[in-house]
Amino acid sequence: MEKSTQPEAVSSVLKVFNILSALSDRKEIGVSELSQNLMMSKATTYRFLQTMKTLGYVEQEGEADKYALTLKLFELGSKALDHVDLIDLAHTEMTKICHIINETAHLGAIDEKSIIYLHKIDSSYHLRMHSRVGRRNPLYSTAIGKVLMSHMTEDEVRELLADVEFKKHTERTHETVEQLIEELQLVREQHYGEDNQEQEPGLRCIAVPIFDRFGAAIAAISVSFPTIRFDEDKKQEYIALLHTAGRNVSEHLGYHSYPV
Template identity: 65%
Template sequence: MEKDTQPDSVSSVLKVFGILEALAEQKEIGITDLAQRLMMSKSTTYRFLQTMKTLGFVSQQGESDKYGLTLKLFELGAKSLEYVDLISLADKEMRVISEQTNEALHLGALDGTEIVYLHKIDSGYNLRMQSRIGRRNPLYSTAIGKVLLSDYSDAEVQKVLQPVEFVKHTAKTLENVEQLQQALLQVRSQHYAEDNEEQEPGLRCIAAPIYNRFGRIIAGLSISLPTIRFEEDKLQHLVGLLQQAGKNISEQLGFHDYPSTTTDK
């Protein structure tokens, strides 16, 4: 494996996964045995192990040269499975709301400094929001983005958005982190967020949180409709539908302390 003709980057990836597979098959293994098993030099094996140790994927057993896997890979796999379950669970709830409202529904999650849409159900109307699964939007100008950020402290919000330029998509778009943090105070209090023509002119969005079993917000569920179809006196009804759906999904993910919803009042 040391003398392969693969490009360096590809060769390094192969070596990393070779080490992971070897450690997965044997609880603890020393550098000499691991290097022989993978046909790598001890110095190369050591460098890879130290890097993987720094990243948290590998642990060293005391002062010995024995190495083993940490639970970080398990955590990554669990997160992946959680999103698979999340989409399936959310789809059922979204279809219930869709049948009642005929409006567009989206499921979104945080990815870096943006939201990414994991699932959607289109509106039955001709005039509707244009979107696609995998599309990304800013956190600061979307209802789902605000819901996701509401789970963070002000310091964490500052850190997440530090590299982000606040672009004025419309006249109503928030202009900076300070304005956003003020908006998040209300989101945390009412347990839902709004985008009132902040991302697109003529478009109103409302979103509610979805929690994982640890009580952290992992996604937002939103309904989007043109302002010409939005009626202010129907706001709490739409919020109630979203929060009830969020509660149902969260409970199936193992969280049973969803904040009081409008349907509970």
């Protein structure tokens, strides 16, 4: 029953999820019973359980033959639900901004060593930022990346970007982590991040953070402008709109100490 025409890696993933599903139906279960239920050998079942135990998804009572799920899957599921709520909340605020200034708004977060766009509302102009939900961009050359990294320590930033190549997208792009860290101090003080043609020529972007109930900067809202439509005299107005949006979303997530 264990033979499969699928690649070994895919077969292993299926086994893991079958084990998780079986464990979810019982408070605890022994290796022998679990292996019989899943029609897997006892040795294979034991090997998978030990790996899952090491990763923190399964716990074992002492040296007993009984295994049970931990709360780690609950933790992962809760994070996913947080993002669903976040997108709904951010959509309302992003719509307000776009209605006023008619420029493209993004919701983004850090994922591994880049930013990922979670939501987007387009400008009605033909000339606008070409992006899509799910697209990734570098941390060091984007307003969203900068404003989120500004809530990390210098050591955390260095560790995050240790293996990242600083590619020169434009003549304005940072070339080293030292240059970036110097700018992050300013971002901390002003509570917003900027991309002034650092990721793409002719494009400016401003971003502000969103905080969860614990005060962690979990995402950011940004507005992108073609430079020909960016009005420097209205820059503070743009920032104020973004801060209002960031504050409103943060408060709905349970954070009531927005910095501005």
